[in-house]
Amino acid sequence: MTGFGAAALAASKASGVFTPDIVLADDPPPFDLNTGVAPLEVIIPTVVPLVFQRVSPAAMDATIVLRITTMITNAWFDAIAPYHPTAKGVYSSIARQPQSEATLFNKNVATAYASYRVLLNVLPASTGVWRGMMQSMGLDPDDGQQNADNPIGIGNIAGISVAEERQNDGMNQLGNEGDVIYNRKRFADYTGYAPVNTAYQLNDAGRWQPDIVTMDEGLFLVQQHVTPQMQFTETYNNLNLQSFNTPPPNKSKPGLPNYKKQVDEVLAASAGMTDQQKMTAELYDNKLLSLGFVALFIAQSRQLTFDEFVQYDFLVNVAAFDTAVVVWKEKLKWDAVRPFSAVRHVYGDSPVTAWGGPGQGTVSDIPASQWRPYLQTADHSEYPSGSAAFCAAHAEASRLFLGSDALGWTVPQPMGSSRIEPGVTPQSDIDLHWDTWTAFAEDCGNSRFWAGVHFRPSIQFARPLGRRVGEKTYEFVQAHIAGNA
């Protein structure tokens, strides 16, 4: 299960959609360090809802969320490495423990303290929550020992090492980049990125325009491009970023015939959306319900051990994290226009044929200026697609770790369960199903086009980036498991 997993649990309960058997009960029994799995049963169910509440309510800020979940799974990996016959932590080299110490109890205690130290560092405003999390397991949040001969010390060392190594990794977690001393803003941009377009005027129809977002009751805000500095953030794989490139988004050059053609493709896709496509788009838009749930499904259906679960979760998080660095470098390089801007630019107030908004179906007389994509466009530039790249990375890493392209995941979508068109879509109960990881990643990318948040080339050229990073990450994690890193 990825860091996205537990929030997926909560989301699934709230929305009434498919919930794997592994999902926690509403009133779970007290956690037992001797028999439970702390990361799965305590850490993530505490962390993820809070992350989404405080960091990214609309889950549109994948870079920050990913960084937090990656640091947590990293801390788990490093905390149990000393109990493994060969594994080596990424940011700590703790003496290997006797095999008799490799108990579930010790691994639970070590991963709990490791998580706690990372959380205090990365989400300090919620310290009270993290203390309560420890106490709920019967663990003392004030035990700060760093003796490498017991699980408390091992967990503390692992967590503190991850936090210290990562807090100045380029993401500006401390808000100190640029010699800021006073009123530091955590994760603030320090690259000086400013869009050439405003939310009110498209000065250059080839470049990114911030969207105006609303909670639908009167509060309007303008997007700021999320974390431009992700492009300068240290990768786990020490990637040679210069070798990861996308061709120029030539179809987004205003004035050329391809610009209008690309717009017409998006409008045609909008007009042609099926219930299957709409529900697929909604699922992948929510990284909890897609990347989180599919990892839950894997943990359960493949009956992963504690170690395998931690390794797999760390693997898919790092694969997506490093992919984000690559993708953000390209996003900021091209700064390309999103469909919502280009549609208005080409057609203005002229009527077009497209989806007419929630519950309206396809209409032939919607002024282009009133068109909206099926999904809210995220707060970063168009090209290449983050989602398409993340899913490609996740799929490639999963294929290699699990040794097969087989997936076999079915997600029922009850009649009317749409978040965008509640009570209307789908018109009858339907199933989404993926036989293979290949199909999973394919639909993930395509759904961004169906939903009007990406042009085709953004998806096409994102996939190879994700696949390459997924492959490298698999090698990276395997080397650390084998102790060859």
Add this chain to the structure above:
Amino acid sequence: MTGFGAAALAASKASGVFTPDIVLADDPPPFDLNTGVAPLEVIIPTVVPLVFQRVSPAAMDATIVLRITTMITNAWFDAIAPYHPTAKGVYSSIARQPQSEATLFNKNVATAYASYRVLLNVLPASTGVWRGMMQSMGLDPDDGQQNADNPIGIGNIAGISVAEERQNDGMNQLGNEGDVIYNRKRFADYTGYAPVNTAYQLNDAGRWQPDIVTMDEGLFLVQQHVTPQMQFTETYNNLNLQSFNTPPPNKSKPGLPNYKKQVDEVLAASAGMTDQQKMTAELYDNKLLSLGFVALFIAQSRQLTFDEFVQYDFLVNVAAFDTAVVVWKEKLKWDAVRPFSAVRHVYGDSPVTAWGGPGQGTVSDIPASQWRPYLQTADHSEYPSGSAAFCAAHAEASRLFLGSDALGWTVPQPMGSSRIEPGVTPQSDIDLHWDTWTAFAEDCGNSRFWAGVHFRPSIQFARPLGRRVGEKTYEFVQAHIAGNA
């Protein structure tokens, strides 16, 4: 109690600050239509937390919140008018009821249905909550009768009349202004307002710049000027808007000596803030804890009757609402720069002496570019001050309604209870106290200057606007009570 009152209850419980005796118990007894006061005990406690949750989490969007609370108190006023010896509703003329019908039960039922009809109209996304609110009082949400001979029909008529008259009042509640058919955005600006400055560049140092806001964990958004169309919204008093004017904000003209002088005043105030000033600024920044709580205090200390309570609450809401129309007209006319922009413009990265941020006290070496006001600057332009005008209107209306300038309100501020500097400010238990409404309004306005969100002239020239509207509103409400409207 204003519409702000009940959220004040919740806020006070959460923050542990002063709570009047009137505050609801944590586990209130079941509401009794024969003995309770529905607006106070059920309607507001249901509505206001939801308004703040869905409409304006940071309570920075006073115009929209005010409009909702004004429509609700309007519906109450109109719903009980038929039971009053002389009163006449604003948007309905329901036949006067026999005096024997003027029971607490009937007034409770009428105000409940009136509230319900307004809420379905103005906050339709929360229909389930409003239905539940009615059911909690044992009332049938599906009883839509409009017979003027019983309290259900009277309440429905009153609420529907307010909703129908107000839904096209210029605030664009339906999102239909500008012939928008598809994907209407409720309360969207239709005036075409666009700031001349971006969040990233101050093109004109005399004009408003949107601020960048953050939840402090990585999500950054840019302000959009809230509801420019408030200036075109129908007032209750049929105000001649041309007669409400402010002189040009000459001190905000870049390049003139007064520009720097005005900036230096703000920095000096920032450097000199006392605990008393900080806590006063926090109180008035939260319209729940200030305008809401003082009205609660009045209801309780003056032992207002049901009718007096509804009249007073309607009065202070309309006073602030009409004031907002006048203030927004001037805000949009002048579009003046806020202190945070001007401070950076004058001093750039040069060190200044000012408050150094939460817990830092006054420092002498803060680069001006790192300075922040004690309070977050709200999402609208500088001149004149909304808060100063609202408080002046509220105070004037209260003076006239209550027949005295006497107030006598004390608000204890426990040591360390600051929201901005928790655990630090105030350094010991202190009391805030106002003997008179005059002192109340004076501190309200000044606190915006101490806290760095306004220059002095914005406060000075806001007050007369609010006082005049407060006076007119008193006449307006009195005329409706006397049936002379």
